[in-house]
Amino acid sequence: MNFQVTVLKILVSYPNGFASMPDLKRDMAILATSGPDWAARTKRMGARVPELDLFTQQLVDRLHGGWRITHKGRAVLELMEPRPTTHQLQPEDTRAPELPSPVPAGSLPVELRRSEPERLGRRRSSRVTDG
Template identity: 65%
Template sequence: MNFQVTVLKILVSYPDGFAVMADLKRDMAILATSGPEWAERTKRMATRVPELDIFSDGLVERQKGGWRITVKGRAVLESMEARRTEHEPVEKVPVETAGPPVPSLPLPAERAKRRRERRQRRREARERMHLKWAGSGGSPTH
């Protein structure tokens, strides 16, 4: 699994592109154990931006208790995710030529719907864990 691509993918899924460290760690753990498909996907994406460094390249900012994806980070991620035809060669996109900052575009309705549903499932899971921990005197039950 490519750590830096995974961080970009996780951050872009959060409102305003910001996630606290606890959420990042949880999401990383979920993806790391989700099977070989995720590892292969992030590896393929990483080949499009050789020598990716999300902090040095200004793609992610450290902020109070968490990390936020930048406009440049969104642009680089978008270029890594760009679909290509079967006969089209893989274009390696250097970070410095990713282009000027691009404002976020509205999401298509279906993608927005999936994103809302994913957020709702996360909220519900956090609430279940909170209730589970509160009911056990503050310690998780196994």
């Protein structure tokens, strides 16, 4: 497992990128024991930035009993994240969306069965006679 990549991945998952030391240690322990997939993933990611150093490159700040990922740390993590290749991308669905079946007129309320001009005409006539 690549320790530095794991720290970045943990920090980016927290609100504002900040994790207290107890939270960071707990999450590290969980990931360290999660199996070979995580270790392989962080090694692959770390290989993309072999000179990774959290503090000298200012990827992480130490403050208030914890660590916080910086904007630069987020950018480096983004560079390390694997990108899907063109054959992994799903083709965009270009079909027209299916329209819902029309509702039979007999199942609509009486107000909705009348045509728009008929409904408007009745409203106007009632206003004229009221005034």
